[in-house]
Amino acid sequence: MPRPCFDPLLDADVGDATCMYVDEYDSDENILESEVVPIDVYDVVESFHPHPPYQYCTPASRNENARMIDNRECALFNGWTISRIQTANNFTRLQTVRRLHIDCGFEAEVINNVLKQYTVFRPLRLSNESGLDLPNVVWADGPSSSKPKLPLHFAQEFPNKLGDIFNQINKGVAKFCPNQNCLTHNCHVHIDQGWEMYTPAFVPKQPRHTSEDLRALADGPCGNDCFVSSAEDAMEDDSAEDCFLVPEDVVDVLSDVLKLEPDMLPCYLAVICKTIDRQNGDSFKKMTCRQAFVLRKKMIGDEKVVQELDDKDAMQDGRQTPVKKRRKRKLVQTKPKKPKSKRKRINVCSWESFTITLRALRAHAATPASASASSRRHTASGIAVVTITVCAAGPGAIQPALIIQGVVAGGVSVVRWGVNVTRICAPCAMRGMLPILSVSVFLLRVDTNNSFLQEHGYPVHERRAYAEEIQGTLIFFQLNLLIKYVFPPFMQRFEVKEAKYGLGAFALEEIRKEDIIEYVGELLDNIEEKLDHRAIIQQHSDLNYCFGMGESKRPGKSDVAVAGTTVDAQWLGNPTRFLNDSKPRPANCVADELVVNGERRLLIRAVKNVKKGAELTLRYGDDYWKHAKNGGGP
Numbered sequence: 001m002p003r004p005c006f007d008p009l010l011d012a013d014v015g016d017a018t019c020m021y022v023d024e025y026d027s028d029e030n031i032l033e034s035e036v037v038p039i040d041v042y043d044v045v046e047s048f049h050p051h052p053p054y055q056y057c058t059p060a061s062r063n064e065n066a067r068m069i070d071n072r073e074c075a076l077f078n079g080w081t082i083s084r085i086q087t088a089n090n091f092t093r094l095q096t097v098r099r100l101h102i103d104c105g106f107e108a109e110v111i112n113n114v115l116k117q118y119t120v121f122r123p124l125r126l127s128n129e130s131g132l133d134l135p136n137v138v139w140a141d142g143p144s145s146s147k148p149k150l151p152l153h154f155a156q157e158f159p160n161k162l163g164d165i166f167n168q169i170n171k172g173v174a175k176f177c178p179n180q181n182c183l184t185h186n187c188h189v190h191i192d193q194g195w196e197m198y199t200p201a202f203v204p205k206q207p208r209h210t211s212e213d214l215r216a217l218a219d220g221p222c223g224n225d226c227f228v229s230s231a232e233d234a235m236e237d238d239s240a241e242d243c244f245l246v247p248e249d250v251v252d253v254l255s256d257v258l259k260l261e262p263d264m265l266p267c268y269l270a271v272i273c274k275t276i277d278r279q280n281g282d283s284f285k286k287m288t289c290r291q292a293f294v295l296r297k298k299m300i301g302d303e304k305v306v307q308e309l310d311d312k313d314a315m316q317d318g319r320q321t322p323v324k325k326r327r328k329r330k331l332v333q334t335k336p337k338k339p340k341s342k343r344k345r346i347n348v349c350s351w352e353s354f355t356i357t358l359r360a361l362r363a364h365a366a367t368p369a370s371a372s373a374s375s376r377r378h379t380a381s382g383i384a385v386v387t388i389t390v391c392a393a394g395p396g397a398i399q400p401a402l403i404i405q406g407v408v409a410g411g412v413s414v415v416r417w418g419v420n421v422t423r424i425c426a427p428c429a430m431r432g433m434l435p436i437l438s439v440s441v442f443l444l445r446v447d448t449n450n451s452f453l454q455e456h457g458y459p460v461h462e463r464r465a466y467a468e469e470i471q472g473t474l475i476f477f478q479l480n481l482l483i484k485y486v487f488p489p490f491m492q493r494f495e496v497k498e499a500k501y502g503l504g505a506f507a508l509e510e511i512r513k514e515d516i517i518e519y520v521g522e523l524l525d526n527i528e529e530k531l532d533h534r535a536i537i538q539q540h541s542d543l544n545y546c547f548g549m550g551e552s553k554r555p556g557k558s559d560v561a562v563a564g565t566t567v568d569a570q571w572l573g574n575p576t577r578f579l580n581d582s583k584p585r586p587a588n589c590v591a592d593e594l595v596v597n598g599e600r601r602l603l604i605r606a607v608k609n610v611k612k613g614a615e616l617t618l619r620y621g622d623d624y625w626k627h628a629k630n631g632g633g634p
């Protein structure tokens with residue numbers, strides 16, 4: 001029955017059309033309470049189709065994957081802009097259309113047909129709630145056929161011991177969200193869809209080589225006390241007394257590393273253990289390759305290796321060819337090899353663009369233990385355990401193709417990446433997919449004697465807090481890099497190398513005026529909270545990668561406690577983090593702030609042509625240096 005409707009705002013009876021009755025009933029269906037709620041009514045045109053609701057996983061660093069597509073890569077839509085990129089809106093629209101074409105694979109003609117009805121194509125994204133179907137956006141009504149679900153068998157259960165290195169690593173790995181737009185571990189969208197355990201957990205590797213195999217594998221001794229040159233003493237290795245001189249904490253590190261890389265050459269093991277800098281009156285300076293060799297032998301046990309390999313053979317024989325004769329292994333003492341000239345040490349990665357990332361990793365591993373940018377290559381006491389997940393990814397495709405794991409010790413990489421990444425990317429490209437390299441990095445700080453804290457005189461409470469955080473604890477961070485056509489255009493054009501002030505970014509080819517690259521990093525929501533321990537590291541290392549947005553667009557200006565106003569490239573970033581201050585000369589780049597798809601982003605834009613080999617620079621501004629003078633850090 002129609003009831004009169006009184007709008008308290010209008011103080012008038014407005015009839016039935018603009019209000020709704022909300023009634024509460026008792027169990028006998030009598031109205032207990034009735035409320036009249038005014039409602040807004042809009043005329044809906046027949047052609048209106050509301051955009052279906054969708055959800056993003058909310059990334060911690062939403063701008064991480066925003067590769068800007070320039071007109072050389074995609075010139076198709078240039079005519080669509082009113083003028084050259086001048087305004088944030090124009091820019092956003094152009095980027096959006098280019099992504100539709102390049103990243104999402106829509107034909108230019110299809111996009112054109114949809115958009116040509118607009119004189120100037122209208123913003124494709126009007127607000128946070130409406131807009132564009134970007135790749136990897138998870139739709140509320142479930143993934144469409146073009147967005148394959150991650151198979152559930154990726155979920156793995158594994159036993160964990162508290163305090164064990166694998167426990168620590170796996171805690172971080174378990175909830176890593178595979179979405180390239182998402183850097184959140186506990187991303188509820190993916191977890192809701194049963195993707196919690198996307199990344200295979202770290203499990204201890206089984207050794208495949210006996211000690212003597214390792215001697216045979218080494219190309220030659222790396223120095224006088226190398227385990228290879230001491231092969232003649234091999235028989236006495238078991239009772240080698242100098243191994244008892246290795247302190248317990250160093251032995252613990254060795255034992256942890258052996259769980260990750262049981263077949264690592266003792267010379268590399270020694271490098272890692274050497275990074276534990278014991279000053280304060282302790283006589284132990286470094287582990288020798290021979291000590292590492294003997295300790296490995298004691299920990300792993302050659303008989304166990306042989307037994308396990310035989311068991312594995314037996315299992316395979318049982319499964320595949322019952323009649324196949326089992327190959328018996330024997331423990332043999334190999335003859336010592338003739339020492340060759342000094343072995344060429346480590347060739348980590350021949351894939352140049354990836355080396356940049358590795359360099360950054362090494363810097364991370366080393367930073368807290370070093371006093372300045374220039375010395376950090378030499379003083380290092382960290383181990384980074386690196387997982388690289390290579391995903392074959394097209395629109396929405398998120399299946400990891402390969403996982404590479406390894407260890408990077410501060411200053412020295414001890415991983416030999418067994419896989420040429422281009423090989424993996426090639427088939428993706430052939431299938432018309434965009435190869436995406438997604439990198440997760442786990443940095444394990446090993447600073448068991450707090451030496452750097454003591455050295456730098458932190459007050460006791462801070463020391464404890466900091467030590468708790470880093471000592472034997474996993475500092476977990478991830479990098480998601482979108483790599484297209486194997487070499488990402490921006491990485492190809494930059495080179496990070498030694499500059500006047502630490503590392504700097506140098507042009508590998510001429511960079512033209514108005515060329516752009518995004519400054520990416522973690523988008524910090526609450527500066528005061530999140531910069532807590534960063535401040536210590538920044539102050540200590542004298543390096544600050546925070547870039548303030550809003551009023552100030554300079555690195556280091558990070559004291560604005562407003563959501564999303566600082567991009568911190570300390571742990572996540574691209575080579576723009578290495579742009580140094582041009583002072584006192586004018587800079588060749590400036591930073592622009594843009595709102596792209598409703599999110600604040602920073603672009604570094606060349607303001608003049610930059611010649612090949614020249615350093616790319618910015619003006620940090622006086623505030624930055626005032627800040628640094630007053631104790632550095634944010």
Ligand SMILES: C[S@@+](CC[C@H](N)C(=O)[O-])C[C@H]1O[C@@H](n2cnc3c(N)ncnc32)[C@H](O)[C@@H]1O
Pocket residue numbers: 373501502503504542543544545555577578579580581582583
């Ligand atoms: C955003 S980082 C730039 C990359 C840095 N050079 C590195 O090695 O990682 C900013 C830091 O670089 C150093 N820096 C950059 N420009 C400088 C300049 N003109 N003079 C002195 N130090 C500078 C300062 O330590 C500053 O905190």
